[in-house]
Amino acid sequence: MKKKNILAILILLTFFAVVVSFLVDKPQKKTEKKETTLSLIKPREPETEKYIEKTIDNKDYELNVVNLGDKVKRGEGLLFKDGSLYVLDSKNNQLVILDENYELKEKIGKTGNAALEFQHPTGITSDEDGNLYILDSGNKRVQILDSELKFVKEMAFKIRDSSPDVMFNHIAVDSSKTIHLAGNTIEYPGIYTLDSSGKQTYTFDYFVGSVFNKDGKVYAINFGDVMGENEKEHDYGYQTGKNFFMTIENNKLKILSELSYGLYTHSFLVTEDKLILDSGLFQAVSFFNLKGKYESTLKKYPENKKQSDSHITLVNEKIILSNSLDGKLIEYSPKK
Numbered sequence: 001m002k003k004k005n006i007l008a009i010l011i012l013l014t015f016f017a018v019v020v021s022f023l024v025d026k027p028q029k030k031t032e033k034k035e036t037t038l039s040l041i042k043p044r045e046p047e048t049e050k051y052i053e054k055t056i057d058n059k060d061y062e063l064n065v066v067n068l069g070d071k072v073k074r075g076e077g078l079l080f081k082d083g084s085l086y087v088l089d090s091k092n093n094q095l096v097i098l099d100e101n102y103e104l105k106e107k108i109g110k111t112g113n114a115a116l117e118f119q120h121p122t123g124i125t126s127d128e129d130g131n132l133y134i135l136d137s138g139n140k141r142v143q144i145l146d147s148e149l150k151f152v153k154e155m156a157f158k159i160r161d162s163s164p165d166v167m168f169n170h171i172a173v174d175s176s177k178t179i180h181l182a183g184n185t186i187e188y189p190g191i192y193t194l195d196s197s198g199k200q201t202y203t204f205d206y207f208v209g210s211v212f213n214k215d216g217k218v219y220a221i222n223f224g225d226v227m228g229e230n231e232k233e234h235d236y237g238y239q240t241g242k243n244f245f246m247t248i249e250n251n252k253l254k255i256l257s258e259l260s261y262g263l264y265t266h267s268f269l270v271t272e273d274k275l276i277l278d279s280g281l282f283q284a285v286s287f288f289n290l291k292g293k294y295e296s297t298l299k300k301y302p303e304n305k306k307q308s309d310s311h312i313t314l315v316n317e318k319i320i321l322s323n324s325l326d327g328k329l330i331e332y333s334p335k336k
Helices: 002-025
Strands: 036-038 061-066 075-081 084-089 094-098 104-108 121-126 132-136 141-145 151-156 167-173 179-184 191-194 200-203 209-214 217-222 225-230 235-239 244-249 252-258 265-270 274-279 284-289 294-297 312-315 318-322 329-334
Touching: 075 132, 075 312, 075 318, 084 121, 121 179, 132 167, 167 217, 179 217, 209 265, 217 265, 265 312, 274 312
Parallel strands: 075 121, 121 167, 167 209
Antiparallel strands: 036 225, 061 329, 075 084, 084 094, 094 104, 121 132, 132 141, 141 151, 167 179, 179 191, 179 209, 191 200, 209 217, 217 244, 225 235, 244 252, 265 274, 274 284, 284 294, 312 318, 318 329
């Protein structure tokens, strides 16, 4: 009897061991994060891409690197206005004013948080009345100067993104004096606006890119596609994708044209008939017409140019880009 009991117990133990082994070794379903493209334009257009099949070399310009010496240590924001080139020096925390030949006219500001003091200024623009708007990123404010470069007021803003490295790079202002801020705000991708009363609005979801104003209108070009795994946790990134040339009307983004795929536009200009883009794809300046048709590309700029902090402006007929790595300017001048 005892032997039978022992045998029964052994059989039961063997059975349970097999069951436990099966449960442990049974493959478990993996929960994979699903990364999806978040639509900048809703509804998203059909997945067709406009590629540049052949680069057209533009040989009408010559490339020069302008060494500013001690005038500028780390140039970022650029603006040419009334015969003066305004350069934001984000290392010395100054507004540097040069003439058309890059000779020093004046330096304004120092490190601090009072009027006409700066902490990492990144972007600059002007309105139709000639006032200057300086994006004082480190102090999280915009300083407004009149046409005589006298301080008028400041407008503070808040960044929803928690990362200390996140800051706005680009600024534009429309005819109603509403300020638009854009740049590397990937946790909360979008364009931030400040109206003339200082009211801040976070809008234009899933936008990462640059803005530019001309004749009271604000234009925008996105950097690429914003990708998300968890919108509730603001787990975003961005990658090569569709590029749109847009304007902002009635607090909405409106597509003016679709550009070529994957341009990585870091900054741009709008002229009467052209778009002039600093393209990370080509590592050079490229021309498009306002309908989004590719026209040509200039000679590649030096490899040591830091693209993400790049700004662009026109000095008469010359195209000027900033380079925050060494303070030098990249100049494309028309051949004579």
